[in-house]
Amino acid sequence: MATSPAAEHVDEENARGEETRQGDCLSSTGVVRLIQKTIAEVVGTFFVIFAGCGSVAVNKMYGSVSFPGICITWGLVVMVMVYAVGHISGAHFNPAVTITFAIFRRFPLKEVPIYVLSQICGSMLASFTLYEVLSPKPAHFFGTTPAGSDMQSFVLEIITSFLLMFVISGVATDNRAIGELAGIAVGSTITLNVFVAGPISGASMNPARSLGPAIVMHNYKGIWVYLVGPIIGTFLGGSVYNLIRFTDKPLREITKSGSFLKSMSRNNSL
Known part of the structure; x- marks a missing residue:
């Protein structure tokens, strides 16, 4: 059966429309946002590890940073990158x-593998950069290893990670908190934790922080402590905060939030 020119034109328009829809699907807002978030996590983790581990390496090699300087560096770089x-x-x-x-359920489960991979990649890139730039010897290892027993460091990692997640839950997920202070609160918590646990466990509180240097410098001593401890600690910290989250205040009061908190809520709802 013959096809009229008008029908052929309609078919061409439909074909072009289908191609356009496919292109829109590939470049949808959700995909673009996920790519942006992935890049942000890689870059953010890179500079957290580069500055924090860099201060450790420089102090071991040249002795010019000091332990308090290392503590402050970790807190400051996290605060800066949060903002x-x-x-x-x-x-x-x-x-x-x-x-x-x-x-x-404050973050999409399907995005967890992408975020975790991004964080590990950022840590490895930063560790490799430090290794190439500073050429540290094994004695200058800028990762984390237990100073005492593995169990001692394991307990400290759970406690410090508990405190970190407890604070994060308060300032980043509770609408009653002052959202603009999130970076200061989280950075200060990390500084305090490093002061207390740094000489013993290294105060990692972050599997990516320990895994990147371990892979680059091939030092896996007590690595299980820093992969398991922080996860247990953050889970417990989040659980305890959820127990005290509820309030009898009117809805109009507990939904008031600052700009930073609103942006955090949008990211966690995507």
């Missing part, structure tokens, strides 16, 4: 935090 990309990705930089958010 830099928190409104884009939520500024996790930590697989344990991402997993805990997903467990309590």
